[in-house]
Amino acid sequence: MSTAIAHIVDDDEAIRDALAWLFKTRDVPCRPWPGGEEFLAEWQPDWRGCIVLDIRMTGMSGLECFDALNARGNAMPVIFITGHGDVPMAVSALKKGAFDFIEKPFNDLDLAALVEKAIAHDNARQRATADRDTIEARLATLSAREREVMELILEGLYNKVIADRLSISMRTVEAHRSRVFEKMHVRSAVELAQMLTTLRG
Structure with missing residues (x-):
């Protein structure tokens, strides 16, 4: 820099x-x-x-x-x-x-x-630009299904509701949720929402 x-x-x-x-x-x-x-x-x-x-x-x-x-x-x-x-x-x-x-x-x-x-x-x-670049790079690692699950997590939906919405099992939702958190380097839906607010803001 x-x-x-x-x-x-x-x-x-x-x-x-x-x-x-x-x-x-x-x-x-x-x-x-x-x-x-x-x-x-x-x-x-x-x-x-x-x-x-x-x-x-x-x-x-x-x-x-x-x-x-x-x-x-x-x-x-x-x-x-x-x-x-x-x-x-x-x-x-x-x-x-x-x-x-x-x-x-x-x-x-x-x-x-x-x-x-x-x-x-x-x-x-x-710093904000660097943060946005980092978040974009993390988002790029998500699969299409993981992105779908992430968006529903951000809507505040429970795993069971997400499973019904996507016609998949709760265990599959839990696996996707875990991978989303891991790839985005967050520990909770709140952290994930704050991160994407930084990106979109």
């Missing part, structure tokens, strides 16, 4: 240097970029962390870069740096999925805290 990095995308070298120093003092790995074009040229879908993006830049604007990232399926949280007159644009970006925005002149500690919050959010997303 790649390291979580705060990507600083700003065409003002002084701001890039100041933010890089700020994040270094907070032990937040970072990488500065002089513009949206340069960032997009190297962006990878498996990158982790967050993006600190100036809303107004020469060449490609922050909003144009943000739209391009969304089109590519970027999942990293995006924090916009805005001037006072850019707040309406930043609010519009929030509706498109931006993580947050901060107005210039901003408090260094406020921005650092926001970046740490965004990285924590991305870490949680990565």
